[in-house]
Amino acid sequence: MGRPRQVLDEDILAVARACFIEHGASVSTETIAARLGVSGPALLKRFGSKRELLKAAFGMGKTPPWLELVQRGPDERELTVQVREVAGVIDAFFREMVPAFSVLREANITPEEWRGSNPDSPPPARTYEAMAGWFRRAQEQGRVREGDPSVMAGMFLASLQYRYFLAHITNKAVPPQEEDPWVDSVVDTFWRGVAPEPAQRDALRRKPRS
Numbered sequence: 241m242g243r244p245r246q247v248l249d250e251d252i253l254a255v256a257r258a259c260f261i262e263h264g265a266s267v268s269t270e271t272i273a274a275r276l277g278v279s280g281p282a283l284l285k286r287f288g289s290k291r292e293l294l295k296a297a298f299g300m301g302k303t304p305p306w307l308e309l310v311q312r313g314p315d316e317r318e319l320t321v322q323v324r325e326v327a328g329v330i331d332a333f334f335r336e337m338v339p340a341f342s343v344l345r346e347a348n349i350t351p352e353e354w355r356g357s358n359p360d361s362p363p364p365a366r367t368y369e370a371m372a373g374w375f376r377r378a379q380e381q382g383r384v385r386e387g388d389p390s391v392m393a394g395m396f397l398a399s400l401q402y403r404y405f406l407a408h409i410t411n412k413a414v415p416p417q418e419e420d421p422w423v424d425s426v427v428d429t430f431w432r433g434v435a436p437e438p439a440q441r442d443a444l445r446r447k448p449r450s
Contacts, residue, residue: 247276247277247278249286251276252272252276252283252286252287252293253296253297255272255275255276256272256293256294256296256297257297257298257336257340259271259272259275260294260297260298260340260343261339261340261343264342264343264346265294265343265344265346265347266346268280269283269284269290269293272293291347294343294344294347294349295349298337298340298343298344300344300349303366304333304367305329305333306326306329306330306333307366307367307370309325309326309329310326310367310370310371310373310374311370311373311374313326313374313377314374314377314378314381314383319378319383319384320427320431323427323430323431324423324424324427326374327396327400327423327426327427328423330397330400331400331417331422331423332417334400334401334404335404335414335417338401338404338405338407338408339404339408341408342408367397368390368393368394368397371393371396371397372389372390372392372393373389374389374393375389375392375393375396375434376389382436383436384434384435384436385434385435385436385437386437387434392434395430395433396430399426399429399430400423400426403422
């Protein structure tokens, strides 16, 4: 008898995520295991239960992968370049995660499970606060016009997230990321609203670089 096939956790989670989105929370572990070429019991032994597999597949309670980028910025580069960079990684995150929300609701995932190890600040709240902090620091550097950075953060995140909810509700496909002009259009339109006033730009040009 040959040795059992060894499958990496990341491969299991990628296949499980695809199966859950395709078939819903009721998809059997046998279906997921068959696509991986392993047995159902072996799959459950790795993750404990289908519920735990579902939570792991969608990163329940984990910090979004783009949060660190937002928390450490903005840096000295041209700000519009950084806005585009941040928008790109957030858009990719929502592109993957929004279709998962209906699966999580179907599975009756509780708010406590969503919050994970930090019940006082669930991931959506942390990301919103981090984005507001990013715009606040940009204002302090004189690189964004005056205004409420929390409002800027809300508008920025909503503009990237909403269309995936709409596509999911209407069952309309979103173009592949490499063929999709949406992020560039969002950044261009958004920047027109938050770009610094002429006096701020002049002051920034006169400010000596450290």
